[in-house]
Amino acid sequence: MLESGCKAVKEGMLEKRSDGLLQLWKKKRCILTEEGLLLIPPKHPPQQQRPAPPAEPAAKIKELHFSNMKTVDCVERKGKYVYFTVVMAEGKEIDFRCAQEQGWNAAITLQMVQYKNRQAILAVRSTRQKQQHLAAPHGPR
Numbered sequence: 001m002l003e004s005g006c007k008a009v010k011e012g013m014l015e016k017r018s019d020g021l022l023q024l025w026k027k028k029r030c031i032l033t034e035e036g037l038l039l040i041p042p043k044h045p046p047q048q049q050r051p052a053p054p055a056e057p058a059a060k061i062k063e064l065h066f067s068n069m070k071t072v073d074c075v076e077r078k079g080k081y082v083y084f085t086v087v088m089a090e091g092k093e094i095d096f097r098c099a100q101e102q103g104w105n106a107a108i109t110l111q112m113v114q115y116k117n118r119q120a121i122l123a124v125r126s127t128r129q130k131q132q133h134l135a136a137p138h139g140p141r
Contacts, residue, residue, distance in 0.1 A: 006033035010107050013042070017095035025097065032107055034115065036065040037086075064094070066115035072108050 010032040015025040016039065031038040039062040068089045075083040081097045084105040088094070098104045 006035045008033055009111055010104070012102065012104070013098075014039075014104055015097045017097075030104070032104075032111055034111060036063055036067075036069070036115075037108060038063055064088070066112045067119070069112055072105055072112060074105050 008031045010030075012030060014028050014030045016028050018024050018026055027042050029040040029042045031040070041060050064086060070087045070089050073085045073087060075085055075095075077083075077100060080099055082100050082102075082105055083095065083097045086094045086096065086108070096104065
């Protein structure tokens with residue numbers, strides 16, 4: 001997503017629940033773009049983070065593209081955290097938590113809706129262009 005020139009809409013730390021047996025919360029540096037969410041393992045403590053592009057190998061960076069995202073469900077607000085789940089198109093659920101005031105769930109939802117709206121507009125334009133092309137007279141007879 002960053003390689004395609006997408007600008008960062010929001011950057012910061014999120015906690016992701018691991019898939020393992022213990023389901024530990026692991027901090028991830030996140031970059032929200034107009035195309036999706038990048039999850040980057042933190043290399044330094046958050047206070048030392050720089051907004052520079054990630055230097056980690058691409059294999060460690062996880063991309064959650066909006067084209068593969070179905071919904072963002074706000075599960076609950078408990079204590080200082082908001083717990084939410086990103087549901088992917090293939091049914092995979094990824095659990096996150098963040099401090100309530102950070103508003104990651106709202107920011108991700110808003111960007112996803114805007115992405116889906118852009119895709120829908122492009123699809124309608126494409127369909128109209130095809131219809132106009134088919135309906136256009138093919139020259140004088």
